[in-house]
Amino acid sequence: MTRNNKPDCWLLKGGRVIDPASRIDAEMDVLLRDGRVAEIAPRNKLRGSADETFNARGLIVAPGFVDLHVHLREPGQAHKETIATATAAAAAGGFTSVCAMPNTSPVNDSAEITAWMQEPARGAVVNVFPVAAATVGSKGEQLTDFRALQRAGAVAVTDDGKPILSEEMMRDVLHAAATLNLPVIQHAEDTRLTAGCSMNEGPIAFRLGLRGMSAESEAAIVDRDAGLAQATGGHLHVAHISTAATIKAVRRGRRNRAHVTCEITPHHFALTEESVGAYDTHCKMNPPLRSAVDREALLIALADGSIDAIATDHAPHASHEKQVEFEHAAFGVTGLETALGLAITKLQRERKIGLARIIELLSTNPARIAGLKGRGSLARGAVADVTLFDPGARWTFHAEKSLSKSRNTPFDGWQLTGRVVATIVGGNFVYRLG
């Protein structure tokens, strides 16, 4: 990790600290020293002092955001993104930790690749926590060495874009992961039902002449996996849920005492399938944008706590992979820099979901799900990963100014409320606005 030469001791003064893990929502001063939260106290009540002060007046001081689902594209696809560029974008978006999906080239199914991704030479400016492949080559045939992967730094296992369809294999994965307390992340999609599909099934797909993915193809896998999680005692984390039927399946699983957590992407709570318009490939992702009814159910689940985390599914692609026929275009959009703005604009402003809940979704819960000790909290002794943002700042997102290597976003030119002002990782500023 690159470190600048700024003092290792900072006073964040006069901000409104919202730390759901410590049940704090008050004006507090925060002292960071030696990469930790040294002290947190009401205004002017700190005992210790710092070499440098950051004026946080008017800002929210939150535990650093944790993104459970990003595609860093290294090793192997540096034309789309590198660990350095993706983490720069993450820092600009307030994320202090990102969990890196294993669908790299080659697939991250080994301790060597897991370690390689975390080497200082990669130039990451935020914490990178690899999520390793659950099966060798993500082929769904043979388990990877979970213990070795965990020792090398993996925080979860998944076959992400290649969902584990075999019930026996999924049972084995959950069982093996349970003994190590590793969450198993499943991209819930019955790919036997979605071959050749490029958007949500329904009237819009029919009108555009595109084959559609059904909501059932997602929910059915969650139902099955929740049953397996319950049977094995494993922790199932459902990636990017997108339909009303899926959140019902998650709730059903929890009622049956399965350990099930789930995440939603900003594009699934901000957009619907209508945005596909006239074949806009920047609205092609997997899972696809769904119906207004689905979005409504997900917004309710975000408010009532059924959804645990917001994860971006940041999926950078080069322009030549998107400026093609809709059916040939790569799935996925970038998302690191727009997540907070979308959460505040679409959840706080439009749906009156509180800032504390938003911080829970962006930091507290994802840190807990990935088992990141000392993160997702600003309690004394916690790691000094901090996100400072202005919840009222209005700004326009310009894709051409993105720090990501790619520009495949549906939010280019969007006016958003809520902007990251500074991001601190391990006590060091890794991003400052302006």
Add this chain to the structure above:
Amino acid sequence: MKTKRRSLLEIASLTAKEITLLLRLARRMNPAKPRPLLRKKRVVLLFYEASTRTRVSFEFAAKALGAATSIVYAQASSIEKGESLLDTGYTLQALGADLIVMRHHCPGAPHLMSRHLDIPVVNAGDGMHEHPSQALLDAYTILRNKRTLRGLRVVIVGDIFHSRVARSNVHLLTKFGAQVTLCGPAELAPDVAASLAPGVRVTRHFDEALRGADVVMMLRVQKERLAGRQIRMRDYIAGYQLTAERLRLARRDALVMHPGPIVRGMELTAEVADGPQSAILQQVANGVAVRMAVLASALGVAR
């Protein structure tokens, strides 16, 4: 004088007025009497999919207007070497093409081209999406035989799901107040098809749909698609083949139409295809005049 050029990508986004203007223009076109409206213009026919009638029809239309035409097939060009659709488009534009007529297996491919190129693009069929010039020539053919589209009862039968012709026709006919019924087994005519436009009905019962119909549009049914969807051919023929006996359920002056290619003995009998109510060859013949109007209008030289 700067002329107005515009692509023809789909019927869905056209207004009834724009369609009426195109049909009116088509009536002034006569393939037998060439008009040099497109003299010194270069029209490229870019075909990523096999086609006989549409390609020849556009080619004759362009030539009847005095344009130079060039046909590009995906199989025998740089496309086979991995050139992207847009790069092919940029290349054709740089070569001096004034208009591209394109057929592509991917829905929305003409939209992509038109968004990035400065020259107009005419959609000659994009996957399952639309086939706008076919719907225009169908409307033209109906209006040669019927007074108006308003209130006309039109039944479209067969593989609606895979049909760009069905989609374009539903959009066009409903814009003019025709009553459209889509008919076929659930696998080929799913209920969601009714959402294409207000007032569209979907039914499984061919005989019921035929009663009182003014126009019966048959679609080609591909055997391999039946196989993939577990429909037995024998059952399909029993339920949905247009026979002379069935046709008697429709109005006596009902028109039988088909975008072609027809498969005799499959979706309709030879007797019906060649019968007095069949407008199938009229459709083909009208295609040239309608496409002359489409090309002239796209290049802004319509008059």
